[in-house]
Amino acid sequence: MKWFSALLLLVLSQSALADGKLLATPGVSQIEGSAGGGIVPWAQLAGYASEDEWALSAFCSRGDVKNYRLDVCGVQANLFDRIELSYAEQDFAVPALNTNIEQDISAIKVRLYGDIVYSDWPQLSVGIQHKSLQDGTVATLVGAEHTSGNDVYVAMSKLHLGALNGYNWFWNVTGRYSDANQVGLLGFGGNHAGKQWLLEASTAVFLSREFAMGVEFREKANNLGLGESHWRDVFIAWLPNKSVSVTAAWLDLGSIAGVDKQTGWYVSITGYF
């Protein structure tokens, strides 16, 4: 998957087929493969397809915190700016245990209403992310009930032109119904809590057409009783054209599997066709 995404990325960034959206309006790619920020899926669909076009995109991302590292690569398809299909593979390295946890995520997102720039009300989408651990040993060991699960989410987003003293302001709010532990890498469910609605939010200011700076928040449940923390990041995204985007972020993931102060860096690149 990784070499396939990397190859597709390389090919895609050379040319653009669908370019019917305004620059930067698809957002970037989040760690579960959906169009979004870095950790939050947004209401926008991946790629530059308008309602008469389809688009493909591919991405790879790395999050590197104190005791762990996550690598993700994935592909996305946008069908007529109505349906987004995505597939991503996560590889979570735990050097202390000399092990890697791998998870596959297949997802669909449907745009129900609106356009982040033009409609009176925010763009509204719903999505499902189906997650499956390749080897559930660690998840089971820490007390997870399942090794696969489905996250359902509702997202709404809006770009306000010139709203902040002439600068474009973006926000997204997502509600996610999930029992995933650390996005599913530590399995699903546990003794302490089950499926519940969790709040996620992102906001950004466009410093220019090409650069956006923002922050994100993702509420996390503590199903396993290991003190799972809410996630936060501060990001800067560079979207120089409709073929490629690059995002860098500073992450604060709090406590992961009982090991606290997990802060570090994140980089992501997406190529669009």
Next chain:
Amino acid sequence: MKCFTYTQKLVVALLVMISLSACQSAPQSLYQRVGEQAGLERLVDAFINQIGQDDVVFHYFKQTNVSHFRTGFVSHLCDVLDGPCQYDGDSMVQIHTGMNINEHDFNHVVDLLIAAMDEVGIAHPVQNQILAKLAPMRSEIIKI
């Protein structure tokens, strides 16, 4: 060196805020910020030039009388950007009916307008405020 006290910092912050709001108390209209009539003419000329060189949307303008378009768009922008004009040309619906402009081509024209604004040196925040004024007209322009 002794640092400023919290109160002193607060006073400085307040003074900065007040001086900023003083700047905003005599706001220029967008019409003034793009350089009034001459600025609008430069912008519309750059925009016409962009369209003339574009393969994607040029066909929509094939039947267009360029000087009529130029006069109309300058006057329309002057009106929309709070200048001393009253646009009395054809409505957006009248102009675009039958053209069947799709989402892609509409956004492509927005891209060309942004390129024209870059070309004549309109500042990024002013560009966004102009786009914010024009964006609500989209429903009177596309898919009719």
